[in-house]
Amino acid sequence: MITLNVNGKTVQANVTDKDTPLLWVLRDVLGLTGTKYGCGIEVCGACTVLIDGQREHSCVFDVGSAIGKQIVTIEGLSPAGTQNHPVQQAWIRNQVPQCGYCQPGMIMACVAGMKAGHHGSELLSEMKHLCVCGTYQRIRDTVANL
Amino acid sequence: MAHGTLRTPAGEEKKHRIGRRGFIASALGGLSVAFTLPETGRVLGLKAAQGPDPGTLANAYVHIGTDGSITLMFGGAEMGQGIKTGLAQILAEELMVDWEQVTVQQSPVNPTVSYLTGGSTAVSGRYNNLRTAGAAARELLIQAAMTATGDRDRNHYSAAHAVVTYTGPNGGPQSWPYGSLAARAASEAVPADLRLTAPANFRIIGKPVPRVDTPSKVDGSAKFGIDTWFPDMVFAAIRHAPAIGGTLAGTPAKPEGAIAVVPCKASDNRGSVKAGSINAVAVVASNTWLAKKLADKLSVKWNPPPSPASVDSAQIAAQAASLLAGGAALVAEPAAPAGQTPAGYASVIEPQVANALGTPALDATYTLPFLSHATMEVMSCSVRLTWADSSKTLVTRCEIWAPTQAANWVAGTAAALINAGQATPISPSAIEVTTTYLGGGLGRKIEQDYISQAIQVALAVKLPVKLTWMREEDFSHDNYRPTAAVRVQATLGGGGVTAWWLRNVSQSILGQRGWLPPGAVDSQAVEGAVHLPYTMGIRLTEWVPLPAGIPVGFWRSVGSSINTFAVECAIDELAQHAGADPFAFRQNLLSDPRHIAVLQAADQMSLWRLSLPKGHAWGLAMSEWNGTIVCQVAEISQPAAGSLTVHRVACALDCGQAINPDQVAAQMEGGIVHGLNAALWGQVTFTAGKADQKNYSRYRMIRVKEMPQVTVQLVPSGNPPSGIGEAAVPPIAPALANAYSRLRGSRVRSLPFFPGATMGGL
Ligand code: FES
Ligand code: FES
Numbered sequence: 001m002i003t004l005n006v007n008g009k010t011v012q013a014n015v016t017d018k019d020t021p022l023l024w025v026l027r028d029v030l031g032l033t034g035t036k037y038g039c040g041i042e043v044c045g046a047c048t049v050l051i052d053g054q055r056e057h058s059c060v061f062d063v064g065s066a067i068g069k070q071i072v073t074i075e076g077l078s079p080a081g082t083q084n085h086p087v088q089q090a091w092i093r094n095q096v097p098q099c100g101y102c103q104p105g106m107i108m109a110c111v112a113g114m115k116a117g118h119h120g121s122e123l124l125s126e127m128k129h130l131c132v133c134g135t136y137q138r139i140r141d142t143v144a145n146l
Numbered sequence: 147m148a149h150g151t152l153r154t155p156a157g158e159e160k161k162h163r164i165g166r167r168g169f170i171a172s173a174l175g176g177l178s179v180a181f182t183l184p185e186t187g188r189v190l191g192l193k194a195a196q197g198p199d200p201g202t203l204a205n206a207y208v209h210i211g212t213d214g215s216i217t218l219m220f221g222g223a224e225m226g227q228g229i230k231t232g233l234a235q236i237l238a239e240e241l242m243v244d245w246e247q248v249t250v251q252q253s254p255v256n257p258t259v260s261y262l263t264g265g266s267t268a269v270s271g272r273y274n275n276l277r278t279a280g281a282a283a284r285e286l287l288i289q290a291a292m293t294a295t296g297d298r299d300r301n302h303y304s305a306a307h308a309v310v311t312y313t314g315p316n317g318g319p320q321s322w323p324y325g326s327l328a329a330r331a332a333s334e335a336v337p338a339d340l341r342l343t344a345p346a347n348f349r350i351i352g353k354p355v356p357r358v359d360t361p362s363k364v365d366g367s368a369k370f371g372i373d374t375w376f377p378d379m380v381f382a383a384i385r386h387a388p389a390i391g392g393t394l395a396g397t398p399a400k401p402e403g404a405i406a407v408v409p410c411k412a413s414d415n416r417g418s419v420k421a422g423s424i425n426a427v428a429v430v431a432s433n434t435w436l437a438k439k440l441a442d443k444l445s446v447k448w449n450p451p452p453s454p455a456s457v458d459s460a461q462i463a464a465q466a467a468s469l470l471a472g473g474a475a476l477v478a479e480p481a482a483p484a485g486q487t488p489a490g491y492a493s494v495i496e497p498q499v500a501n502a503l504g505t506p507a508l509d510a511t512y513t514l515p516f517l518s519h520a521t522m523e524v525m526s527c528s529v530r531l532t533w534a535d536s537s538k539t540l541v542t543r544c545e546i547w548a549p550t551q552a553a554n555w556v557a558g559t560a561a562a563l564i565n566a567g568q569a570t571p572i573s574p575s576a577i578e579v580t581t582t583y584l585g586g587g588l589g590r591k592i593e594q595d596y597i598s599q600a601i602q603v604a605l606a607v608k609l610p611v612k613l614t615w616m617r618e619e620d621f622s623h624d625n626y627r628p629t630a631a632v633r634v635q636a637t638l639g640g641g642g643v644t645a646w647w648l649r650n651v652s653q654s655i656l657g658q659r660g661w662l663p664p665g666a667v668d669s670q671a672v673e674g675a676v677h678l679p680y681t682m683g684i685r686l687t688e689w690v691p692l693p694a695g696i697p698v699g700f701w702r703s704v705g706s707s708i709n710t711f712a713v714e715c716a717i718d719e720l721a722q723h724a725g726a727d728p729f730a731f732r733q734n735l736l737s738d739p740r741h742i743a744v745l746q747a748a749d750q751m752s753l754w755r756l757s758l759p760k761g762h763a764w765g766l767a768m769s770e771w772n773g774t775i776v777c778q779v780a781e782i783s784q785p786a787a788g789s790l791t792v793h794r795v796a797c798a799l800d801c802g803q804a805i806n807p808d809q810v811a812a813q814m815e816g817g818i819v820h821g822l823n824a825a826l827w828g829q830v831t832f833t834a835g836k837a838d839q840k841n842y843s844r845y846r847m848i849r850v851k852e853m854p855q856v857t858v859q860l861v862p863s864g865n866p867p868s869g870i871g872e873a874a875v876p877p878i879a880p881a882l883a884n885a886y887s888r889l890r891g892s893r894v895r896s897l898p899f900f901p902g903a904t905m906g907g908l
Contacts, residue, residue: 017436024435028381033373034366036585037434038522039617042907043842046522057908074366088364095356095808098816099226100363101370101522101585127850128908130842132522132586133226134819135812136853143850 002067006030007076018064022056023047025063026073034074034104038130045129048105048112049073055112074104077111087111087146094142098133105129110143120144176211176328179283179336208237208283214308214325216241217249223551224359225584225591226816227871228809231357233276235805239343239350240280242305243324250358273803273867281340289334290327295320345803345864354808359583371549371582374528374612380405382603382613383437384596385444386426386623389835391418391451391695393425398446404437405430407444408606413559413598416625416658418451418695418835428603434614450834456695457835459516459629466631466651466692470511475649475688476665478672488667492688499686502645506635507723512712513896515829517627517701518620520845523549523585525596525615529560529604538608540568543576546601549584551592559594563601588820589700593625621845622837625699626830628653628692632675632712636682638724642735644683648675648716650709651690653698674706674876675713679770680735696832702820703872706771707879711825711897714767714880719893728766728884740800740863741775744768747798747861748777754794755779762793765885767877773868774801775861778818780854780881784889788900792822792854792882797874799858802865810870811858817874818856823847825879827903846903 002013006026013029021040026032026049038046040059047059050072078084084092087110097103106129113123124143131139209217218237224230230250238248284305292298295316302314311321345351362368387393400407410426412419419425427446431437455461475492482491527550532543541564550556557577565571584591600613615623630652637645655670656662667689675687701707721731729749736742745768755764761783768777781793797814804810827846831838839845883894 015433020433020435024433027373027375028433028435031375031377032366033369033375036370036522037372037524037614039842041617041841041843043905044522045908078365084361084365091364092356092360095360095812097226097357097360097363098228098812099522099584099586100359100368103363104366107364124850130522130847130849132520132588132820132847134816134848134853136819136848136850137815137856138812139850140853 002063004063004066004071005069006032006071007073007079008070013063015063019062021059022049022061022063022066022071023058026058032073032075036101036104038102038105043130044102044105045109046102046105048108048129050108050112050115053112053115055109074108077107085111087114090142090146094138096135096138096142098135102129102131102133102135106131106139110146114146119146176209176325177283177286177331178209179279179286208241208279210283210287210324210328210331212325212328214323215249216243216247216308216324217251219251223549223553223581223584223587223591225549225551225587227813228357228359228806230359231355232805232809234358235350235353235355236273236276237280239348240277241284241308243308245350245355247308273805277342278340281342282336283331285337285340286331286334287324287327289337290331291322293330293334294322351805352803352807354806357809368583370523370585371528371547372523372526372585372612372614374526374547374582376530376610379528379530379610379612380430380432380607381434381437382408382428382430382600382611383434383441384410384426384428384599384613384615384619385441385446386619387448388622389448389451389454390457390623390697390832391453391835392448393423394427395447395449398427398444401429401440401444403431404440405432405609406603406607408603410599410602413594415660416697417653418453418457419697426599428599428613430603430607430611434612438616451695453695454834456693457832459696459831459833462629462692462694462696463513463631465694466513466629469651469690469692470631470633470649473651473690475690476667477686478667478689479676479685479687487665489665495686499645499647499684502684503635503637503647504645505637506645507638508634508636508716508719510716510719510893510895511631511633512715513631514629514708514711515831515897515901516629516696517824517828518624518830518839518845519586519588519590519701520621520842520847521584521586521588521590524617524620525590526613527597527600528610528612529600530610531604531608533608540570541572541605544572544578544601546577546579546597547582548579548597549582549587549591550579550597551584551587551589553579553581555592555594556597559597560601563598563605567605588702589704590624593699595623617842618840621830621840623697624830625697627701627707628655628671628696628698630708632709634712634716636716636720638720639683641724641726642682643680643720646682646685647688648686648709648712649688649690650675650712651692652708653692653694653696655698655700655704657691658698670700670705672709673704674709674769674771677770678713679738679741680717680732681737682735702817703771703875706769706872706876707821707824710767710769710876711879711883714769714877715883715893715895718765718767718880718884718887722887732766732768740861740865741768741770743863744775744777744798744800744861747859748779748796751796751798751857751859752779755781763885763889765881765883765888767880767884769873769876771869771873771876773865774799774870774873776814776873776877778874778877778881780878780885782882782885782889790826790882790886790899792852794855794857795878795881797856797858798861799873800861800863800865801870801873802863802868804860805867807860810860813870814858814874815856817872818878819848819853821875821878822854822882825882825897826899827901829898829901843905846905
């Protein structure tokens with residue numbers, strides 16, 4: 001059993017192997033399925049979360065290293081009852097998602113970039129995630145104005 | 147019973163609405179109009195019922211609750227194409243309610259009706275039925291109002307904003323919200339002739355309304371198949387025989403830390419993969435990662451495929467080349483005269499065409515590789531069984547959550563597997579399939595392989611289970627877009643084409659499934675090469691089956707993804723030979739006004755091509771897919787060897803009545819990306835059955851900074867809606883190749899442009 005801080009809450013996760021990637025602890029042990037699996041090798045970005053405010057690829061981030069840190073997933077971006085995060089609002093305004101599968105990772109990366117003070121083209125240059133549906137044009141148009 | 151399937155995990159579609167509203171509403175009673183949404187536009191049944199009765203459901207219904215709620219339920223798959231939004235728009239239009247008043251939910255599946263979502267029919271195939279259903283519900287509500295007033299003159303009633311208004315003599319003007327009429331409406335009869343709204347009066351159809359699923363897709367609440375989760379579930383990872391067609395040689399021991407190791411049978415015949423052969427093992431553990439790690443470490447012995455050459459891409463390419471030169475062909479077009487087979491007719495017509503060709507101006511061979519679907523969401527399926535007895539021998543209920551394009555096939559897969567193990571068959575209504583959101587379908591998720599494996603594991607471990615394929619398994623065990631070699635010979639004369647002979651060598655998608663009668667031409671193999679809009683002197687289209695063992699399947703735009711490349715490159719090459727402008731050359735061959743209008747729109751959209759910077763070039767291609775005509779013009783440059791920059795793509799299309807123009811644009815943007823990925827880099831090669839590309843790192847795709855500027859223009863035609871999901875894919879590869887030829891003076895006739903490309907990390 002390990003103790004994690006996820007989306008502002010302290011949670012117990014039943015994992016024995018601290019090398020387990022955070023992705024699978026979030027998804028399978030904690031039932032937080034908003035963070036997606038796409039490649040497992042840091043190529044697609046679908047698994048992006050914030051750890052102490054930094055973007056991290058949870059498919060290769062072992063859960064042991066996340067202990068004691070603030071983990072934020074897509075579910076924690078705008079908790080129930082709160083307004084959507086400005087990035088989420090912009091995403092809705094521009095009708096970005098198609099299948100939607102890559103979108104939580106995209107949004108988390110964008111939020112991380114903005115937290116680091118990046119905007120417009122600088123922010124856009126960090127948006128390298130894969131979207132097989134090809135929503136890139138709308139992502140570009142959306143991020144350019146953030 | 148079946149309503150239970152609505153609760154988890156598909157859930158509510160519109161955020162900020164009362165949870166499970168339709169579910170609550172149906173418990174309250176009200177009006178339900180049940181109807182079928184078939185592949186074609188046929189209305190199979192239409193009836194009113196007091197509250198939805200899942201046992202008698204067709205495959206969709208409109209429900210109007212006594213609380214005023216309006217819910218559309220259906221069993222199809224939302225895989226990014228905006229189907230839920232499109233269907234709701236059509237319904238709301240005829241029902242005379244406001245857009246905001248409609249909620250869309252997944253419906254439980256009746257295994258006896260079809261839920262196939264593919265062939266871009268998602269919205270177009272359902273247009274008429276949905277309009278009729280909406281109009282029927284509206285008229286039933288009006289009938290209820292008539293019963294209230296006693297005045298049965300329809301002209302005294304109108305419906306708008308979910309309110310029926312009466313302006314006749316009986317008791318003066320009155321109005322009723324739909325909810326107050328719903329209960330009574332259920333006992334009224336649907337009038338024989340239903341008035342549908344004239345397109346000129348559409349309020350919602352044709353408007354770019356926001357998608358109903360967007361909020362849930364930006365806050366992480368949208369549940370994809372892979373997201374199914376219960377606290378007590380176990381997790382399975384799959385490990386297939388490394389080579390396609392390989393089988394298990396001995397059941398491995400259960401490793402420490404695993405809950406179980408389950409050998410899995412192949413669900414279907416696919417080339418060298420034989421139905422019923424054990425071609426995979428699943429490892430079950432307390433989380434997917436652990437299951438994967440244990441599966442990787444498992445010491446397994448596999449039998450090699452029976453014919454390694456038949457699953458080796460270099461050998462398959464050599465075989466295709468030899469069949470192209472000398473294989474026996476089947477004639478696809480013109481149709482063989484009565485009494486002649488497609489094979490027999492070849493020997494009759496080939497000499498005539500050869501004669502007309504003389505020395506052809508063009509004799510070109512185009513080759514295309516195997517492609518993976520590589521859907522962003524890997525294959526995954528969750529199963530929960532319930533047993534009659536504590537020893538868990540008799541399955542009495544089976545719940546399945548799957549990202550599937552064919553929910554009724556899933557139910558069939560489950561019934562067969564369950565009934566094989568018990569004397570008392572499970573009741574068909576006890577198999578409940580919930581279609582989750584699909585993290586991309588692209589034609590991959592009609593297959594039953596991953597579904598069957600999940601059910602086999604659930605039966606073996608007798609626990610609720612989620613089975614997930616790692617990406618490496620997904621790339622290595624797809625039902626691939628077939629490889630193909632296409633030869634086009636053509637002769638010019640009188641400003642046009644006097645003779646044309648196209649010969650396609652490729653595997654048969656239908657044949658692998660046992661769906662192709664002996665001696666028949668596989669329609670999928672020649673799609674995009676037949677029914678061409680171009681007038682030509684004499685035209686012959688042939689197919690030569692390629693008997694390779696790679697499993698092949700439906701990949702977004704199927705055969706057109708192959709043949710449109712050959713046809714549109716060949717047309718461009720002919721224009722070059724003729725010294726003609728490619729727009730003018732095509733227009734000269736066209737007679738259909740819709741095609742001409744789309745070509746002309748693309749011409750006008752791409753006037754920038756007349757003043758391109760040095761080192762840039764443009765290329766054009768067009769195609770018709772499922773009634774939708776698309777013409778694309780691409781601008782490219784080549785800043786460095788081994789890459790291309792695609793600057794912009796102008797895309798004109800006629801898809802008949804657009805339900806949601808913004809979603810049409812989205813499908814064009816996305817389809818262009820899909821086609822670009824394939825044209826530039828897409829390729830799966832096999833060494834004795836083992837895929838050489840096992841993850842995105844060796845299956846390059848564009849990233850956001852490589853996205854061209856896409857502009858989309860709808861060309862109205864007054865036709866009913868036609869498919870938009872796949873139509874953007876076929877033209878982009880030939881448009882690129884045609885631009886490349888203008889840029890470099892040399893032709894790319896073999897895709898991808900840049901084989902062996904890799905993709906770095908983030
Ligand atoms: S799943 Fe982590 S980067 Fe792809
Ligand atoms: S929206 Fe489907 S993969 Fe990006």
